[in-house]
Each structure stands twice: as structure tokens, then as C-alpha cells.
Amino acid sequence: MRIREESCVGCGKCAKFCPMKAIKIEDHKAKVDPLKCVECYNCIREGCPVNALAKEELSWPRTLAESLSCPTGVDEKSGVSGRGTAEMKTNEVTGRIGHQKVGICLEMGRPFTGTTFIDVEKACMALAKHGAYFEPLNPVTYVMKDTTTGEIQEDVRPLFVLSAIVEALIDADKLEEVLKSCQKLSKEVDTVFSVGVSSLLKEDGTAYFDEAIEKMGLSMYAGGKTNVGLGRPLYDFDKER
Amino acid sequence: MTHTLHRTGNTLENDYIILAMPVKGVNKEGSKQKLIDILDIGIKNGAVNAGDTQSGNIYSVGLDGLKERMKDGAVLNLTFDKKENVIKTLKEIKDLQNGMSVVVTGLMEHTKECCQEAGLQRHTVARSLGVWGNVEKLPEEKCMNIMTMCGHGLITATLIYDLAEKVKSGKMTLEQAGIEVAKPCVCGACNPVRAALLIKEFL
Known part of the structure; x- marks a missing residue:
């Protein structure tokens, strides 16, 4: 994002909407710090009164920052809009998360801190060592050099984004060791990350992640998401058994 | 997502x-x-x-x-x-x-x-285990409670403080402030009624 200085009147509206505090008002003009700006365009969407904000022509890997940080963006390589995939939202149709499996999402940089891909790589590597299957359509997955190690391409590592979701599928019986690695990761990163788990509901109404979480004494937020199974055609989960 | x-x-x-x-x-x-x-x-x-x-x-x-x-x-x-x-x-x-x-x-x-x-059968569920990592970087809790209503992180603390000031000074009602909070959340997931209730905590 760039500011047309000749038009800017220094009103500060853009700074108010910048989630990364990348915009400051100096000498009655808005200045953007390119190291902090993640190309989310929240400032542009909220409307500059004198039309002094403009998008820049971006090149790789800055285009990745845009697609991960701007919710209206579509990733140029994967064709996926936003930061991740539909994960559990369409599970009754896609069968993505089957029996004995747990979907895990580590949303790096969320909330409100942003993240470099150096920290994203640490998260990928923490999951990879447990044999995680990374979601192939997630933009983080295809910038990995190797999905068995979780290493990220060198040119992407320094990139700073609003957030990036490391999205994977693991065997339910490995969840405890995976979460222990996440606890270790927690001490190694310079950012925050939000941890989410997803699962099919079993016949008794419990999820495949319940046991490990209870055993580890971890607490879950009281809120959550429930797919109510209305999508069609339905995936046949029993054929996997 | x-x-x-x-x-x-x-x-x-x-x-x-x-x-x-x-x-x-x-x-x-x-x-x-x-x-x-x-x-x-x-x-x-x-x-x-x-x-x-x-x-x-x-x-x-x-x-x-x-x-x-x-x-x-x-x-x-x-x-x-x-x-x-x-x-x-x-x-x-x-x-x-x-x-x-x-x-x-x-x-x-x-x-x-x-x-x-x-009359619906629950199929698949997702739960949050919260925020891990360097949590000292997080904004104050009463801001977080409003900001987390936009999962893309587009509701800023600066906007919330600004709106709370406008409500305090009578330039805006709580309901109007709730709607202003909801605007940047492009996907419509921010609840303006709850936002208004939470902004009240700043007054």
C-alpha cells in the first residue's frame, strides 16, 4: 500500500484502521512503514476522504502477504480465497476429516500480532515430525520445500503477514504428543498462535480430540463450531472403516 | 479458515x-x-x-x-x-x-x-484451545473481546478507543458504535449488538 503524499491531508483515518500500526502521521502526512504493512487494504476499504491511498504493483513473495492478509484476496497459485481452506465446514461432503482423525489448525500471528514465516516454519516443523498430513490447498503448504519436514522456501521465510494458518490432519492417537510439541513451540516463537482442533462426532456425541485434551488438562473455549450435516451429496465415511 | x-x-x-x-x-x-x-x-x-x-x-x-x-x-x-x-x-x-x-x-x-x-444431527465439530505463544503481545482483554469478533483481525484497538470516546462525548450512540465496529469485518461475522454491549465496558 502506498500513500500519495500530494493528496494526503493527514486526517489519520487510515491509521485508525491499520491492524499492524504500520501508518503514522508525521508533519501532517500519513507515512506507511513497508516492513509492518501486510497489504491487508483495511485502510483502503474504509475509505480515504481524499483518495490518497493506493495499492502497489506487487511481486512474489509480497503477493503471498496480500493473499494471506487481505480477506478479499484470492491466492494466485492455489486459487483459494483467504488464508486456509474450508476444513470442517464442508466435511460432510468432502470427507476431509474422517474417523480416528483430528484436524489441527495453528493460526500463526492471530490475534493481532502478525507473524513472519520464520515462526510459521517452526510450527510446520513441529507438526511434520509427527507425520502430519498438510492440507494441500492451503497456501502455507505449497510454500513448503518439503512437506515431510515442514521447511519453508528461503525466499518466503522473512515475509511478514497478518496471519497464516498451518492446517493439517493427524491421527487421533497422536494428538497428545502433537499438543506437547505445540506447548514447546509456544516458548520458541516471537508471535502468538490460536490453536483449533476439529473432528467428526462419534455415536456417543464425543469428538476424537476430547480424550487427549482432557488427559492433558487443557481447557477449551466454551464456544465452538458445529457442522450440522446439511451439505449434499454426503460423503460415505463408513467406507473407510 | x-x-x-x-x-x-x-x-x-x-x-x-x-x-x-x-x-x-x-x-x-x-x-x-x-x-x-x-x-x-x-x-x-x-x-x-x-x-x-x-x-x-x-x-x-x-x-x-x-x-x-x-x-x-x-x-x-x-x-x-x-x-x-x-x-x-x-x-x-x-x-x-x-x-x-x-x-x-x-x-x-x-x-x-x-x-x-x-431437528438436526451434529456432524463435525471444531473447538478452540485458545491463544498460545508470546501472549504478552496481546492487547488488553476488553479490547480483545471485541476484536476477536473479526477472525481476519481487521477490527483495531485504535478504532474501539476512538468509538468509545465518541460515545462518551455524545457524538454517537452505543448502537451506532457497534455498527461502526462491524463495518471492517468484511465477512459479516462481527455482531454489532454484542459489540455495543462490550463498548459499554469502556464508558
Whole structure:
């Protein structure tokens, strides 16, 4: 994002909407710090009164920052809009998360801190060592050099984004060791990350992640998401058994 | 996309989101009208916000603007502040049988009751284990409770403080401030009624 200085009147509206505090008002003009700006365009969407904000022509890997940080963006390589995939939202149709499996999402940089891909790589590597299957359509997955190690391409590592979701599928019986690695990761990163788990509901109404979480004494937020199974055609989960 | 999963704070009993979407390569074609049918049901039953990431929300582009901009493959969010309205909406979506996937977010005990009342079988669930890592970087809790209503992180603390000041000085009502908070959250998942309740804590 760039500011047309000749038009800017220094009103500060853009700074108010910048989630990364990348915009400051100096000498009655808005200045953007390119190291902090993640190309989310929240400032542009909220409307500059004198039309002094403009998008820049971006090149790789800055285009990745845009697609991960701007919710209206579509990733140029994967064709996926936003930061991740539909994960559990369409599970009754896609069968993505089957029996004995747990979907895990580590949303790096969320909330409100942003993240470099150096920290994203640490998260990928923490999951990879447990044999995680990374979601192939997630933009983080295809910038990995190797999905068995979780290493990220060198040119992407320094990139700073609003957030990036490391999205994977693991065997339910490995969840405890995976979460222990996440606890270790927690001490190694310079950012925050939000941890989410997803699962099919079993016949008794419990999820495949319940046991490990209870055993580890971890607490879950009281809120959550429930797919109510209305999508069609339905995936046949029993054929996997 | 985990954008409604990690909400924090009290008053969550006044906060529900119904998401509807198709699957690319399966039932995406022709989904625009099916999603608009679901949007109409939600609005009729008292949704306090609605939107699609690619199109904007009803406070930024208007209801007609949202319908015009939506395309096949849209991800529709309907946000509610009352459980009874969620139940009515879920029942009507179920009767529609149009094949869109539907996810309801809210307090798990409450959404379980909503599903039971609407005659729906819960299929797959997602839960949050909270925020890990360098949590010293997080903003103060009362800001977090408002900011986490936008999973894309587009509601800023600066905006919240500014709106609270405007309410304090009589330039704006709490309800107007709640709507201003909801505008940057493009997908319509931010609940302006709950936002107004939470801004009250700043006064």
C-alpha cells in the first residue's frame, strides 16, 4: 500500500484502521512503514476522504502477504480465497476429516500480532515430525520445500503477514504428543498462535480430540463450531472403516 | 479458515453465526441463488449482520449490494444475537434442502440445543484451545473481546478507543458504535449488538 503524499491531508483515518500500526502521521502526512504493512487494504476499504491511498504493483513473495492478509484476496497459485481452506465446514461432503482423525489448525500471528514465516516454519516443523498430513490447498503448504519436514522456501521465510494458518490432519492417537510439541513451540516463537482442533462426532456425541485434551488438562473455549450435516451429496465415511 | 472459532469474553450467549457454503467442484455451480435463499431466511428471522468475504457485509455494501456481489462459491455468514432466531433459521434452512453445507458457531451447549430444536444431527465439530505463544503481545482483554469478533483481525484497538470516546462525548450512540465496529469485518461475522454491549465496558 502506498500513500500519495500530494493528496494526503493527514486526517489519520487510515491509521485508525491499520491492524499492524504500520501508518503514522508525521508533519501532517500519513507515512506507511513497508516492513509492518501486510497489504491487508483495511485502510483502503474504509475509505480515504481524499483518495490518497493506493495499492502497489506487487511481486512474489509480497503477493503471498496480500493473499494471506487481505480477506478479499484470492491466492494466485492455489486459487483459494483467504488464508486456509474450508476444513470442517464442508466435511460432510468432502470427507476431509474422517474417523480416528483430528484436524489441527495453528493460526500463526492471530490475534493481532502478525507473524513472519520464520515462526510459521517452526510450527510446520513441529507438526511434520509427527507425520502430519498438510492440507494441500492451503497456501502455507505449497510454500513448503518439503512437506515431510515442514521447511519453508528461503525466499518466503522473512515475509511478514497478518496471519497464516498451518492446517493439517493427524491421527487421533497422536494428538497428545502433537499438543506437547505445540506447548514447546509456544516458548520458541516471537508471535502468538490460536490453536483449533476439529473432528467428526462419534455415536456417543464425543469428538476424537476430547480424550487427549482432557488427559492433558487443557481447557477449551466454551464456544465452538458445529457442522450440522446439511451439505449434499454426503460423503460415505463408513467406507473407510 | 477458522474465523469465528476463537471469540473471547462474556455475552457470548448473545452471539451466534450461521455459515453456509458450497464445495468447489461438487455443488458450487448455481450456488449463488441457493445462498441468497439462505440469506433471505436469515434476514427475515432477525440476523443482525450478514456478509460474504468476497462481497462485503450489509453495513458496508447494503443488503441489495451483498446480493448483487455474491457469486457461485460465496461463503455466507449470518450473525444473530438471539438463540430463538438461530433455531427458526436452522429449521427453515433444513426444510429448504438445497445441499449447502451449514455450520453454526456459538456456545457449544447452546448450539447443541439449537440443533436439537431444529431437528438436526451434529456432524463435525471444531473447538478452540485458545491463544498460545508470546501472549504478552496481546492487547488488553476488553479490547480483545471485541476484536476477536473479526477472525481476519481487521477490527483495531485504535478504532474501539476512538468509538468509545465518541460515545462518551455524545457524538454517537452505543448502537451506532457497534455498527461502526462491524463495518471492517468484511465477512459479516462481527455482531454489532454484542459489540455495543462490550463498548459499554469502556464508558
